[in-house]
Structures are given as C-alpha cells and as structure tokens.
Amino acid sequence: MSVHQLGGAGTGEADEVLQSLESGRAFDQPRAEAAVRELLIAVGEDPDRPGLLDTPARVARAYREVFAGLYTDPDSVLDTTFDEGHQELVLVRDIPMYSTCEHHLVSFHGVAHVGYIPGPTGRVTGLSKLARVVDLYAKRPQVQERLTSQIADALVRKLDPRGVIVVVEAEHLCMAMRGIRKPGASTTTSAVRGLFQTSAASRAEALDLIVRR
Ligand SMILES: Nc1nc2c(ncn2[C@@H]2O[C@H](COP(=O)(O)OP(=O)(O)OP(=O)(O)O)[C@@H](O)[C@H]2O)c(=O)[nH]1
Numbered sequence: 433m434s435v436h437q438l439g440g441a442g443t444g445e446a447d448e449v450l451q452s453l454e455s456g457r458a459f460d461q462p463r464a465e466a467a468v469r470e471l472l473i474a475v476g477e478d479p480d481r482p483g484l485l486d487t488p489a490r491v492a493r494a495y496r497e498v499f500a501g502l503y504t505d506p507d508s509v510l511d512t513t514f515d516e517g518h519q520e521l522v523l524v525r526d527i528p529m530y531s532t533c534e535h536h537l538v539s540f541h542g543v544a545h546v547g548y549i550p551g552p553t554g555r556v557t558g559l560s561k562l563a564r565v566v567d568l569y570a571k572r573p574q575v576q577e578r579l580t581s582q583i584a585d586a587l588v589r590k591l592d593p594r595g596v597i598v599v600v601e602a603e604h605l606c607m608a609m610r611g612i613r614k615p616g617a618s619t620t621t622s623a624v625r626g627l628f629q630t631s632a633a634s635r636a637e638a639l640d641l642i643v644r645r
C-alpha cells in the first residue's frame with residue numbers, strides 16, 4: 433500500500449489503523465471506497481469511466497484526512513504546559529478553521545478565536561496547542577455550536593483556567609452552494625466559561641480584542 437502524508441494534527445500514514453475514540457470503530461478504507469462508488473452510481477454517474485476510476489480511493493483518503501480529529505484525543509495536545517506566572521488574558525485570534533457540517537457533509541469554514549485567563553499558578557500552554565485543539569475538534573462531523581463548546585471545555589479541563597472564551601465565525605457551504613443559497617452569510621458562535629461568564633467587563637474586554645481588525 434502506498435504511503436500518504438496527511439496534513440493536520442494527529443494524522444499518520446495511510447496503513448496505520450485509526451480507531452474512532454467515540455465509536456471504537458476503525459477507519460475502513462475499502463468500505464469507504466465502496467460507499468463512494470455506490471454513491472456515484474446512485475447519482476447516475478459511471479464509476480468505471482476513466483475520470484472516475486481513482487475517485488473512490490481518493491475520496492476515501494480525503495475523508496480520512498478531513499475526519500482526522502475522530503482518532504486523536506484533543507485533550508492530549510494540551511498536556512504541554514509551562515509555568516509562566518502569567519495571570520492575564522492569552523488570546524490567539526483568526527485561527528483558520530475547516531470543519532464539516534454533520535447534516536450535509538459539506539464544509540463550513542472560517543476562523544476561531546481562542547482566549548483564556550490562566551489559573552492561580554499562571555500555567556499556560558503553547559500557543560500552537562490552541563490551534564491544534566481547534567483543528568482536532570473541527571476535523572469531525574460537526575455543528576458549529578458543539579465545536580465551539582468542545583474547544584472551550586477542553587481548555588477548562590486541561591488548564592484549570594480562571595476563564596475561557598471561544599468565538600467561531602464561519603460560512604456554511606450547505607447554506608451557500610445549495611438549499612437557501614446565501615453565500616457570504618456568516619455564523620458567529622461563542623462559548624464563555626468561568627470569569628467570562630460572571631464578569632461582563634472581562635467578557636467585553638476580550639470580545640473587543642477579538643472583533644478588532
Ligand atoms: N445550528 C446549526 N445548524 C446547522 C449547522 N450546520 C448546518 N445546519 C443546519 O442544519 C439544518 C438541517 O435542516 P434539515 O431541514 O434537516 O435539512 P435540509 O432540508 O437540507 O435543510 P436546508 O438546508 O434548509 O435545505 C439546516 O437548517 C442547516 O442550515 C450548524 O453548525 N449549526
């Protein structure tokens with residue numbers, strides 16, 4: 433079997449067994465290929481015409497990459513922490529995010545902003561780890577609200593912070609290329625925890641930094 437380098441956190445080589453953490457089921461390349469072939473037939477295509485011959489295998493590999501977040505525990509990327517004694521806001525803005533709407537299996541994409549105020553010890557995590565958590569939760573069949581809360585809750589579990597704020601802004605292709613057909617419509621979701629729930633001033637300050645362009 434050929435080896436494919438896959439992008440994103442938590443991915444590996446194509447012949448590595450990837451097991452879904454939630455269902456316990458492993459990624460099944462032949463089954464995914466057969467399903468794509470069947471779908472092509474169902475929409476009235478000829479999967480044996482030259483242009484489509486490699487498509488089932490290609491699409492199956494693409495799904496494996498797009499759903500890489502099913503096979504890695506996102507909490508594990510937050511194991512790397514440093515005692516910096518920093519007691520104020522840490523905010524990473526404009527993290528590019530590609531996810532897949534679980535209703536239509538098409539992309540919703542945009543940016544995530546992830547901020548937190550460290551706990552009393554001032555323990556922080558690496559900045560890239562915040563983007564990795566976004567990536568792992570995004571690379572699953574998702575809805576935007578759940579994605580937003582899952583990122584916030586992972587930070588709460590792993591960093592014991594005083595507060596967490598996550599804002600996701602995305603365009604849903606299922607609303608743009610089909611259905612209601614409103615390209616450019618943007619959906620914003622937020623999840624706040626701890627101090628950002630109880631203190632309107634802290635929340636306003638963080639939101640002001642997030643929306644500032
Ligand atoms: N709340 C929420 N809704 C979403 C998300 N992604 C897609 N949807 C919506 O999920 C809904 C599914 O509605 P259904 O009526 O079951 O599906 P549908 O007939 O394809 O709906 P239309 O998209 O309106 O044509 C649609 O309104 C989508 O816009 C998301 O992340 N969050």
Ligand SMILES: [Zn+2]
Nearest residue numbers: 533535536606
């Ligand atoms: Zn959708």
